[in-house]
Amino acid sequence: MTAQGKDLELGKDLIGLEDLTREQILGILDTAEPFKEISERSIKKVPVLRGQTIVNLFFEPSTRTRISFEFAEKRLSADTVNISSTGSSVQKGETLVDTARNLEAMRIHMVVVRHGSSGAARFLADRIPSNVINAGDGQHAHPTQALLDLLTIRDRFGAIEGRRVCIVGDIRHSRVARSNIWGLLKCGAEVAVCGPRTLIPAGIEDLGVRSFGRVEEAIEWCDVLYVLRLQLERMEGGFVPSLREYNRVFGVTSERLELASDEMVVLHPGPMNRGVEIDSDVADGPRSVILPQVTNGVAVRMAVLYLLAGGRPELAESAKTGAG
Amino acid sequence: MSRPLLLEGGHVVDPSTTRDGSADVLVVDGRIEAVESDLVGPDDADRLSVEGLVVAPGLIDVHVHLREPGGEHKETIRTGAQAAAAGGFTTVWAMPNTDPPLDDPAAVGFVRQEARRWARRGEGGARVSPVGAASKGLAGEQMTEIGGLVDAGAVAVTDDGRPISDPALMRRLLEYTQTFGIPVLQHAEDMRLTAGGVMNEGSVATELGLRGIPSASEAAVVARDVLLAELTGGHLHIQHLSTCESVDLVAAARARGARVTTELTPHHLVLTETAVRDYRTEAKMNPPLRTEIDRTALRTALIDGVIDMIATDHAPHHYEEKEREFDDAPFGVVGLETAFAICHQDLVVSGDMTLPALVDRMSCIPARTMGIDGGTLRPGSPADIVVLDPDARWTIDPERFLSKSRNTPFAGFEVTGRVKRTIVAGETRYEDSA
Numbered sequence: 190m191t192a193q194g195k196d197l198e199l200g201k202d203l204i205g206l207e208d209l210t211r212e213q214i215l216g217i218l219d220t221a222e223p224f225k226e227i228s229e230r231s232i233k234k235v236p237v238l239r240g241q242t243i244v245n246l247f248f249e250p251s252t253r254t255r256i257s258f259e260f261a262e263k264r265l266s267a268d269t270v271n272i273s274s275t276g277s278s279v280q281k282g283e284t285l286v287d288t289a290r291n292l293e294a295m296r297i298h299m300v301v302v303r304h305g306s307s308g309a310a311r312f313l314a315d316r317i318p319s320n321v322i323n324a325g326d327g328q329h330a331h332p333t334q335a336l337l338d339l340l341t342i343r344d345r346f347g348a349i350e351g352r353r354v355c356i357v358g359d360i361r362h363s364r365v366a367r368s369n370i371w372g373l374l375k376c377g378a379e380v381a382v383c384g385p386r387t388l389i390p391a392g393i394e395d396l397g398v399r400s401f402g403r404v405e406e407a408i409e410w411c412d413v414l415y416v417l418r419l420q421l422e423r424m425e426g427g428f429v430p431s432l433r434e435y436n437r438v439f440g441v442t443s444e445r446l447e448l449a450s451d452e453m454v455v456l457h458p459g460p461m462n463r464g465v466e467i468d469s470d471v472a473d474g475p476r477s478v479i480l481p482q483v484t485n486g487v488a489v490r491m492a493v494l495y496l497l498a499g500g501r502p503e504l505a506e507s508a509k510t511g512a513g
Numbered sequence: 514m515s516r517p518l519l520l521e522g523g524h525v526v527d528p529s530t531t532r533d534g535s536a537d538v539l540v541v542d543g544r545i546e547a548v549e550s551d552l553v554g555p556d557d558a559d560r561l562s563v564e565g566l567v568v569a570p571g572l573i574d575v576h577v578h579l580r581e582p583g584g585e586h587k588e589t590i591r592t593g594a595q596a597a598a599a600g601g602f603t604t605v606w607a608m609p610n611t612d613p614p615l616d617d618p619a620a621v622g623f624v625r626q627e628a629r630r631w632a633r634r635g636e637g638g639a640r641v642s643p644v645g646a647a648s649k650g651l652a653g654e655q656m657t658e659i660g661g662l663v664d665a666g667a668v669a670v671t672d673d674g675r676p677i678s679d680p681a682l683m684r685r686l687l688e689y690t691q692t693f694g695i696p697v698l699q700h701a702e703d704m705r706l707t708a709g710g711v712m713n714e715g716s717v718a719t720e721l722g723l724r725g726i727p728s729a730s731e732a733a734v735v736a737r738d739v740l741l742a743e744l745t746g747g748h749l750h751i752q753h754l755s756t757c758e759s760v761d762l763v764a765a766a767r768a769r770g771a772r773v774t775t776e777l778t779p780h781h782l783v784l785t786e787t788a789v790r791d792y793r794t795e796a797k798m799n800p801p802l803r804t805e806i807d808r809t810a811l812r813t814a815l816i817d818g819v820i821d822m823i824a825t826d827h828a829p830h831h832y833e834e835k836e837r838e839f840d841d842a843p844f845g846v847v848g849l850e851t852a853f854a855i856c857h858q859d860l861v862v863s864g865d866m867t868l869p870a871l872v873d874r875m876s877c878i879p880a881r882t883m884g885i886d887g888g889t890l891r892p893g894s895p896a897d898i899v900v901l902d903p904d905a906r907w908t909i910d911p912e913r914f915l916s917k918s919r920n921t922p923f924a925g926f927e928v929t930g931r932v933k934r935t936i937v938a939g940e941t942r943y944e945d946s947a
Contacts, residue, residue, distance in 0.1 A: 207720075286836050306838035307722035308792030327840070329722030367722055391725060392716025 199496050202314040202321040205330035206371040214375055216502050218340050220492035221485070223506040227264055228487055237495055237508050238267035241298045245271045246288070247324070248304040253459055254324050254334070257483070258301050261490035267299075285309060289316040299497065302326075307364075320497040328362050333493060334458055335368035337486040339376060341478050342413055344485070345454055350377030355407040357439065358417030358466055359388045359428075365458045366417060370396055383407040384417075384439060387428040404439045408448045415456045416441050419466045432465050442468045446476065454478050517541045518939055519554040523563035523900065527570055528873040529881075529889035538568055540896040543938035548890050563900050566933055569872045570888050571603025571639075571897035572853065573879040576673070576698075576752055576776060576824035578845070579605075579641065582623065583612025588829040588917045590627040593849075594638030596827075596916035598943035600849040601932035602639045603897035604880075604887050605827075609646040610674035616646035616657045618665035625666040638915075638942050639935070640897070642668045642885075647686055647697060653678050656685060663693045669883070671698035673752060678704065680737055687747025696748040696774065696883060699738055701759070702800065706730035711840055713786040713801040721792065723839060726801050732758035739766035739773050748772045750883070753826050755781050755800035757810035764819045774882045776824035777815050779848055779855040780922060781808065788922055794835045794842035796922045798828065812859075815874065816866055822879045825852045829918030850914050851923050857903065857930030868903060896939040905931035907947070 197216035307327030314321035383401040537552035579593035609615030628641035645662035647670040714725025742749035788796035828845025860866035880888025911919035935943040
């Protein structure tokens with residue numbers, strides 16, 4: 190193995206981008222490049238993970254992330270099983286430890302886990318020998334989402350370093366925001382957050398980001414405006430008075446985007462609340478790279494699966510031609 | 514009655530009599546008979562050499578959870594009292610948040626009787642004094658029959674585990690308890706500000722994606738309750754202070770003459786919120802570990818006396834309950850068997866506090882301020898004694914705990930200072946085998 194290849198080794202699991210180096214992150218993005226093309230073929234399948242068994246273990250409802258992982262797994266020829274179970278382990282009677290032990294007893298290769306509690310992916314990874322990929326844990330991390338966002342930004346601007354990215358919305362409850370902050374900072378971007386003060390968590394500046402009180406300031410400042418979904422239950426928690434009020438003060442509208450630079454782009458992790466955090470003419474407009482994000486999601490997840498299974502980044506191009 | 518006991522050749526540390534020097538201690542009929550140099554003692558006395566060791570009044574912990582009745586898989590009155598004795602404690606106050614809670618005289622009497630029953634069978638530990646519930650069912654609404662609870666043996670009232678949220682109820686409690694001369698113990702927390710938080714609010718919680726509990730959740734209730742103590746003249750004891758703001762509020766209220774006492778846990782003395790990193794559930798407790806600024810302020814307040822005493826908030830949980838997602842794991846850590854060593858290491862070995870001052874904060878002051886018969890080696894007092902080896906170095910190993918539970922954040926800590934023997938009413942209840 191080359192020295193470069195060794196530096197890129199991810200270890201057993203992918204839990205959060207805070208655990209990775211800049212080189213590892215960029216290495217995953219580089220590995221994703223050749224995999225992009227597979228999805229453009231008529232026969233979208235290569236034998237890279239033939240014989241590997243993967244469990245998609247979703248303790249929280251998810252459509253987009255689960256489907257994206259499943260496509261990535263199937264296009265790499267892995268055998269997959271989906272387990273969905275909502276509610277915490279306390280509510281459903283079986284503890285996460287027991288779930289982990291049962292998975293271990295079935296001798297599976299990888300687990301893709303989504304869970305409502307922060308730290309649950311790490312908890313599982315520490316207790317089973319299989320590779321664990323975090324598909325979102327509580328409000329902590331969603332590393333593959335951030336990786337696909339980084340890839341999308343790099344596709345558009347050629348490089349992430351030096352770009353100004355502002356994440357707008359419910360930073361407090363967002364694992365997407367946290368993973369993006371880690372990933373963007375490690376890749377050399379300038380990062381800001383913006384939202385009502387009720388949704389900005391204490392001590393966020395200690396992570397190395399600045400914050401804007403008004404969305405107009407953020408739009409003027411940034412190259413990339415990352416719009417977060419406003420969870421509807423935040424109204425019940427009293428964090429914002431109403432959806433209408435949120436849209437009035439923080440909604441990303443085409444009028445507000447007139448303040449932006451010509452090259453500025455808009456990202457959103459989906460699913461969108463049109464007319465709340467983002468207006469339809471922005472979501473469907475020329476600045477939106479929301480659908481390219483979704484396409485990149487499959488490629489990035491293929492890259493992560495490939496690397497954790499022991500694949501070497503420099504061989505990703507040849508791996509997809511069928512050598513396995 | 515057992516035979517007289519003579520502890521020979523030790524170094525007696527008793528801040529209640531300002532004694533700090535070599536002396537023998539004679540115990541007769543479960544009481545201190547004499548503390549003097551070169552005591553001869555009666556012919557039939559058991560003689561025990563404690564040369565090179567410190568003899569001090571037994572430690573007192575006014576805040577423990579013994580879980581019985583209802584949580585016997587975590588701890589029982591027997592194992593809790595034995596764990597207390599292993600930690601050098603001769604008296605502990607058992608909190609009423611059991612199942613059922615200690616909100617009627619029968620339940621309060623049960624705890625006291627159970628501890629005495631095990632002691633009679635030779636399996637006793639520290640004395641166990643029940644604390645009664647302040648409100649029926651710990652619901653925070655209707656005051657319990659406090660006179661009845663006191664007659665059954667209650668030494669204080671509290672809704673600990675939960676705060677007494679209603680300010681009018683707190684006022685009435687601070688007034689009504691004056692008839693009985695007992696304190697109201699408050700777990701100071703505004704549950705609406707806590708709002709489901711699981712650790713200190715701040716950059717570590719933000720990084721981990723865990724919901725935070727702001728300092729103001731504690732300090733706001735401390736501010737309110739010191740005013741009510743001042744208004745009523747009642748004795749308010751604020752449990753487990755965790756924030757620097759609370760320290761300032763207490764100091765100001767005491768300067769105005771309010772009857773407010775306070776306690777600090779060993780874990781808030783030495784740990785901060787960073788101990789939670791990696792989602793360590795053994796560092797999950799309420800109030801949560803706070804920042805270094807808070808820790809330093811609390812430590813200084815203990816040394817200066819704004820915080821009166823150490824109390825452990827010993828909160829045993831079964832390992833399976835802590836082996837969970839951070840959000841789902843229960844709050845609380847055990848503390849009885851590590852408290853002296855942790856405090857001695859942090860305060861005395863560092864030179865910031867003398868050993869007599871630490872004994873004062875772990876024995877004499879709790880006895881004096883909370884009206885407990887103990888905390889002194891004065892002749893005539895109960896022979897509740899701890900023998901300490903201040904130079905013994907050891908590593909904390911939870912597997913060796915006498916407690917039923919192992920949920921400590923101190924596993925593997927290297928400490929100096931060890932409990933060698935614990936004597937209650939003249940009877941050895943714990944002896945170090947190491």
